[in-house]
Amino acid sequence: MQFFGGSEISPSPPVPTASGNNAYMLYIFNRNGVCLLYREWNRPLKTLNSQQDHKLMFGLLFSLKSLTAKMDPTCVDKGNLGVPQLPGQGCSFHSFRTNTYKLSLMESPSGIKIILVTHPRTGDLRESLKYIYNLYVEYVVKNPLYSPGAPIRCELFDTSVDQYVRGLG
């Protein structure tokens, strides 16, 4: 993938300079493709403006989910490629890894997608993503000033996510 990472491809990426900071970016999308939150800790190269970047990310996940569901060897009932799926149906991928980063995804049945891009040697982040989902529920969903479907402007949520992600080993 040419838009993330540096221009020369090395077998192992540089060690993160900030101490204990393994994470590069975080995205949160809702079921309509609206990017609710985008946080960045370590992203040296940006090739697209943020709107295009969000659309690209959402589109990538949408297509990947569709592909992985269709290629599932254990599933009996498969529609044609491109037919919209219900959020609960079919298998869904939860991470992919390249030589420069690892992307982990968690999707709730209500369509909230939490994506964390980290150092490639990070382990399984599913529990961490669930924890971030819990944070989302506590600070955003229960916030009466937040209207569902709008980008999140909630300081408390930002700081708690920041704190948690920086602590991920």
Place this chain on the structure above:
Amino acid sequence: MAPAAPRSDEAIFASVEHVNSELFTLTYGAIVRQLLTDLEEVEEVNKQLDQMGYNIGIRLVDEFLAKSNVSKCVDFKETAEVGFKMFLGITASVTNWDAEGTTCSLILEDNPLVDFVELPDTCQDLYYCNIFSGIIRGALEMVSMKTEVTWVRDMLRGDDAFELKVKLLKQVSEEYPYKDDE
């Protein structure tokens, strides 16, 4: 720090913060009373309660999903039973599945909202607990199920229990939200 594997509904109910049930009942009563004063029409109040319930439901679903840890293919039965227990501490039973599995009845034996409540003669058409139908409708819509929720039995009108009929109208699939040429 991360949450554990699926827990029983009792365990979840015990772990969330509780509010005084009388405060809750009286607050709800005050809301209905105020709506009646403001809107005057009983039908309008029913609609407004449903709308309020809908707004609650769309947020409640995320909390439910985060805390109860149910698997992706959410099953009606499990959702209803765990949901009511988690948020209200009451037991709901799911019965009367029809042949296609698209309609079911939710039966509530006791209901904290109606403690101390009696419907006066002028409000006999009021569905006092209509907020429940909105909540269920809103929550299910967020998990791609369009439903219709109606009251079958209402204890405030003399029946022996509260019964809600939930009917699945259709399942809405995820559509790619962006137009291709943008």
